[in-house]
Amino acid sequence: MDINELDTPCAVLDLFRMDRNIKRMQEHMEELGVKFRPHAKTSKCVEVVNAQIAAGARGITVSTVKEAEAFFAAGITDILYAVCISAAKLPRILALRRRGCNVKVIVDSVPAARAVCDFGRRHNERFDVWIEVDTDGHRSGIPPAGGELLEVGRLLHGQGARVGGVLTHAGSSYELHTPEKLAGLAERERAGCVLSATRLREAGIPCEHVSVGSTPTAFAAGSLEGVTEVRAGVYVFFDLVMKNVGVCSVDDIALSVMTTVIGHQKDKGWIMVDAGWMAMSRDRGTAGQTLDYGYGLPCLPDGTPLHGFAVIGANQEHGIISRVATDAKSSTADVDIEAEFPLGCRLRILPNHACATGAQHDVLYAIDANAGVTPWQRFRGW
Structure with missing residues (x-):
């Protein structure tokens, strides 16, 4: 796969x-x-x-x-x-x-x-x-x-x-x-x-x-x-809460949610994706910490973090990504969101709370060193 x-x-x-x-x-x-x-x-x-x-x-x-x-x-x-x-x-x-x-x-x-x-x-x-x-x-x-x-x-x-x-x-x-x-x-x-x-x-x-x-x-x-x-x-x-606590870096976070860009609200600077709270969870664990990542930190498909962006909103099946000031690496430069993140492009979102985000999914798609993907089943329920 x-x-x-x-x-x-x-x-x-x-x-x-x-x-x-x-x-x-x-x-x-x-x-x-x-x-x-x-x-x-x-x-x-x-x-x-x-x-x-x-x-x-x-x-x-x-x-x-x-x-x-x-x-x-x-x-x-x-x-x-x-x-x-x-x-x-x-x-x-x-x-x-x-x-x-x-x-x-x-x-x-x-x-x-x-x-x-x-x-x-x-x-x-x-x-x-x-x-x-x-x-x-x-x-x-x-x-x-x-x-x-x-x-x-x-x-x-x-x-x-x-x-x-x-x-x-x-x-x-x-x-x-x-x-x-x-x-x-x-x-x-x-x-x-x-x-x-x-x-x-x-x-x-x-x-x-x-x-x-x-x-x-x-x-x-x-x-x-x-x-x-x-x-x-x-x-x-690991997750963004643990990153803020100080026991890991962003580069240690192993779990992410793959999502697709499905639209734009250019006048608001919004990138619409198909990962809402049903995919990310409603956990806002970073809200009370030194850095608030909204509902998650967007990354490029290869996992490179998009510092300066965050998932600022989440409806059931819609996520809203926008430019924010999250840390010292953030960029305030204007970005043409339609050109940089065209319709259909993919992003990965790092979660606030890995346990809560994982709980939204039946399968973990494990990526190995050769970029091969294997589906691993998860348990749900009580």
Whole structure:
């Protein structure tokens, strides 16, 4: 398949960049002496995850039960379902475990822990449960120093479940953009999670695994003493949010959306393309950062960024590209948009959030070093 034969809009994956991103993260984890468990929610693709495992990753993280089922069917058995489990999903988790999948679930409250224990006792199953702790106030989790942690631990440490570990996610790292602040948050993440494990162990509750992770803090960590594994996901593709955070460059972004110019509004300076929010997603993650790329950064078909342009608007199937001042490389020179971007020409758009943009597509079109294109299927749904 030739890239020029692809129908647009479509998701395009640069394999050279992806492989380089995988190698960079894996080597960093090995330098820090920890196991790396990549988050598969970014790609939801067997071929991508196989590349991560081939590079040295051990086990995967998922965000839906459907991902767990699909990756287990592909032969991956060590799976952490890193969303607090609801009782309604436990039958599917039980089915996976009965088929030989080492799937782990997480909780962050006494009621959730009790539901897992009750279900486990009824079905004669001892679930592997990890406790989520909150180290940065970003989302869910139990305070590492609070009493609820030990209450949940004692409840799980019995028939129907076992405490497999503790984990945290420093999602507030996406809001930072200096090495000093990222390093500080990485240490806060590490210290809080290690404290949680230490308190459980001192209370007589086994806690084997200490799991931390976000792409920015994974790269910013200087020491991971007491941590057994790191989780990160978006690093495999990177995106404009990560570029603004400072953990990658535009040239590291492996995922883009191929689009076709379908019209012009010359008096407004608009280039109309066939990639709207159905192709790009509505994610505006760069809006609150130092550089706002609208709905994405346009590139030439070969991936060369068009600095000074952005996708400024997105309807369902229409994208609007216009000249903007995005960074120091931007050009303010007048451009004849009809001559430079004629009807039918193709562009590639780098996404704000690779996970959200990827989720709009059933297929990733993987481009190799010889410009050959291979379609890779993605999972969708829950």
